[in-house]
Amino acid sequence: MAAKHHRVGDQPWVRRILVGLALSITVILLVIPLVVIFYQALSAGWSTFTSNVLDEYTLHAIGLTLFVALLTVPLNLVFGTALAWSVTRFRFPGRKLLTTLIDIPFAVSPVVAGLLYLLLYGRNGWVGSWLGQYDIQLMFSWPGIVMVTVFVTSPFVARELIPLMQQQGSEEEEAGVVLGASGWRVFRKITLPNIKWALIYGVILTNARAMGEFGAVSVVSGNIRGQTNTLPLHVELLYQDYNIVGAFAAASLLAGIAILTLIAKAFVEWRQSRPEQPAPERGGV
Template identity: 70%
Template sequence: MSQTALNSSRRWIRPLLISLGVVLTLLLLVVPLVFIFVAAFSAGVGGLWQNLTEPDMLHAIGLTLLVAGLTVPINLIFGTLIAWCVTRFSFPGRRLLLTLIDIPFAVSPVVAGLLYLLLYGSNGPFASLLDQHDIQLMFAWPGLVMVTVFVSCPFVVRELVPLMSTLGTEQEEAAVLLGASGWQVFWHITLPNIRWALLYGVILTNARAVGEFGAVSVVSGTIRGQTNTLPLHIELLQQDYNTAGAFIAAALLTLIAIATLVVKAFLQWKLARQH
């Protein structure tokens, strides 16, 4: 093929690929996103307000934030500990532990929900113990938190492990030699190094916790105004023929996602300015 022919074919291919990319982005990402908001406003501002202030909707919003608000710190601490453990120490079973961490990604969320139901439900091994103390885990908010922690636990670990492996231990060892306590090492050496990965892990965890449907739907019992999270509420409204309401709830979830991204951008900007 001559040089000119190659150039002319390139001239042809480049705009084609670019426009293909643009069209796909529009069709798969932008249009659905815009459509959610258009459909949410289809009931008018009055309908929007009425749907938003409906007690069950308010409770679904609160419950979703509660579940995410508990899941994120739990997985943040747990994930950091695990990552620290597997990258700073070598012990038998370390690889096994790393593999185990990935299980929530490998199994379907519905299976995760069922596992918890069989274990902590009233036919499970802990049933009589929980019953004696009148503790209700499944079909109540603790169950929702438990399954959400399960399905979203790998995010922080998976972000931290590769980074902490590459960082190595020299800086930390130096700090220890200089007489720093374990806590000081973590706070002044490790944390500054891993903060971006940590932040990213938190954001992914939060996104998953807010949007989780499968596992939550198994252990929820979908009691309106009690155990109905936003994703479950969307399904419920849809089945009630309240399409506008369903889209309003969907728009809320989208807004939470956008807000998360904004918070992330803001933190990045602020941290960048400190340096």
């Protein structure tokens, strides 16, 4: 490096003020709220906490939440990957429009999202009334919850993959195809290793949101305790019952998932930022 250059904000006092300010706001707005969740959950002691978590309705809510995530994540994994492949590997009319359309769930209010599904698949909707003739009811039961969750979480995988796949280009894959590999083989051997970490992160985000969605699910669930109550809805129910400690016990489970999500993100970013490993390192993970 040549002579040390002076850049904007290099002075120690500017630096100290800015870092101090940023740190204080971060602690006030982000760190303390996170701490409060666990503080409140444990405020009546460990035994209360465990009995709150092991409560029959809480356990049911946990089960339903896991079930919904288990159905939602694979669906959106396939969709997100297919979408990213089609928009980054090919040029076709409407490509830009398609990438805008998949952001709709990010822009639309969760309540509106729930309402859209309620109107279509509810008893008076044109699809819902037709299904009703066959005694199929999707709304106010778990299929409805899964459907709105798929809607709300659909952009995450695609959003993670598109910038990365655009940046990486398709030369390697084209070379593979020219050398005679089948499409599926090219995807598995070339594309997948390149996008692995972004894909994992997309899945983690999808999962976090699928487990945490509130507004949309609350519109279509019907909030039946022990039946259609997901964990976030259960948190609301307990809170409105003035069972604050119970509500925070359930909330702390969701906060735990959020913390795992943040750790996973940091790990994925760390893996991505590492320089390319030479070929021999194969066996790992």
